[in-house]
Amino acid sequence: MIDEELGALVEDKDIPRNVQLQLIKKRTERGMSPLQIARLMGLKKKDIQAVVKEHGWAAKREIEKVGNGRPPRPSEKTEWRMQEMKRLAHEGYNRKQIGALLGIDRSYVDTLCRRYGIKTVSQLEQIENLYAKGWSQVKIAEELGVSKQRISEMIKRHDLKKGAKP
Incomplete structure (x- = not known):
C-alpha cells in the first residue's frame, strides 16, 4: 500500500520518510548503487533512482570521468598507499613484504x-645485506618468510660472502 502524500518510499514500511531519505543519501554517498540500496531497503530500484535524481545526490563511483574519458586523480586512499609504499621501500622492504604490510596483493604493489x-x-639485495651482517641462513629465511633452501641457493648462485657475526 503506497501513501500518496508521502510517496512511494513508504510502501508498507514502519520507517518514516525522512529517515528513509537520510539512509538513501548516506548509502549513495558511500558509493552504493540504487539497485543495491533498493535491495537492502526492500524497495524498487526506479523509486531509489528517482529520489537520488530529485535530490541531486551522486555516488562516488558514479561521478563522471574527467575530460576525454580520463579517470579521476588517485583517491586519498591510493595517495596514502603510495606514500606508505615509498616509505617502506626506503626502509628496505621488498614488494612482497610491502603488500603484506599494507594488506594488498603483490601484483597491485608491482603496478603501483x-x-x-x-x-x-x-x-x-636483502639476503646480501643480512648475510654480510653475519646473519645465519635460518634467521634470514625466517626474516624474509622463505625457505632455508631458497636462501642457500641464492648465496651459492651469487657467491655471497658472510660477514662477522653481530
Missing part, C-alpha cells in the same frame, strides 16, 4: 611501483 616509479629492494 611501476606507475609511480617506486624502487624497492630486491630479495637478493
